[in-house]
Amino acid sequence: MESEWMPWAERDAAAYVAVPTERDDKYSRGVLGIVTGSAEYPGAGVLGVEGAARTGLGMIRYLGDATKLVLSRRPEVVTLPGRVQAWLIGSGTDSGELGLLGTLFSDALASDEPVVADGGALEMAAEAPRAGVVVTPHYRELARMLAHVGERVSAQTIATTPSVWASRAADILRVTVLLKGSTTFIAEPLGARIAVSGAPGWTATAGAGDVLGGVLGALVATHADGAFEPGTLARLAASAQVLHATAAQRASQGGPIVALDIAEALPDAVRQLLAIRGD
Template sequence: MVGSWTASDVAGVLRRPTAADDKYSRGVLGIRTGSAEYPGAAVLGVEAAWRTGLGMVRYVGAARDLVLQRRPETVTQDGRVQAWLIGSGTDASARRGDETHALRGILAGDVPVVVDAGALDLVVAATAPVLVTPHAREHARLREALGLPEAHDRAAGSAETAATLGGAVLLKGSETIVATPSGWSTTVDAGTPWLATAGTGDVLGGVIGALVAGAAAGGEVDAEALGPLAASGAWLHGHAARLAAAAAGHGGGPITALDVADALPRAVAEVLARA
């Protein structure tokens, strides 16, 4: 355990674009999220990815029209990506066969994949570098699929899951735990209790996906490298929530998931100013 992740740690992960960059060198994130039942998850993840900073988002999920209404710069055609975000706003029990086939193809690819919610059931067979982002109940189901016993300690359980899976784990909570297969781990404070509201997990996925795509544009990203990227995404997510809550008035106030996404550019700028 390296202790709690800090703004200085995040500053070491973020990269400020230069005059030599283009949209491809800044990272291209593929997003396959959302469903007819939960289309907003796709909108939130796409919004967060753009606002965290990357070169392009390719969205190929079920909420295409809503995504384009909110973020018309999003590309909605298949093409080369440097990382994937999958599963947010989907339900494995309602997933069609063609969607399962597509997700398995992504998980068998050679680019890193951030795996959330309705795609977690497929991750055990993944060969791509993966980061899973479960909450407590999803983590328990994943451990069962991996043949692991019930975990009574969040940190130790996350580390064991990462080692068995061969991928990075981000276990959501008021204190987020991030672990990698080698045994590296850290914690990230949620930032504010106001963050406990619907849709913020979808925003988190977009933040992390953007960071992973940006890193992958500069070189190979394996399961170990996904750990610091995930922790940095969780920290930025929490800091954006603090900024959004503070904007509501003295002492903070209620926020929505889009409020968190809206505050991400400032959160990123504040960290880059420290670098």
């Protein structure tokens, strides 16, 4: 790992967990708009909502294509448009077949709110870079994003030197990049460089990235006022990765897990981090 990369651990992440007070209501605690899931991959919508809800925030507005499944799992979710503090878009969607979802992605990316972009929204985020956007690709998706803006690099090259390409991608794409892997690298354009490790190998399972998107969306929604300040989005992304890894460790206990296990372990992971900071 290059010396410029700052490690991020539970004590660091604990500072970015928002704890409600008696003065808070569901709106002040953060409202996250989620546009994820599709007919082909409806589970991504469920997993992202679960990840966000179990990390802690006031309300979720779900506007994706898996409404029935999402409501069957989380009946408290609101399915009408309205004001939000942040967006999570793209998980479980195909950039080639977006339809109405593409319009919703464009609206989110053109809004004044911070955005977490994944899956089918990644290339759109590459086309219209702005402050307040964090993308969460794996190495194959990052190769496609870079190709979309004329930077040719193979997925294997990115996998071999992920820290190099997370850094370059942030500067080229002009968005904050969270490059998923056994060590996750988070880079801000011409700014912060953070590395997070410690997730068990069992975390490499279908849907785990969708849960991570929900965790990050929740953290961004609860810190939306500062999300455009230099370094904040990278630190929120690193904190989401730490929470996700901690939940995976608690769920696994040395054995195999599935993505929903990680989501269900998030409240315990939050409590673990709050205990570290003394709350």
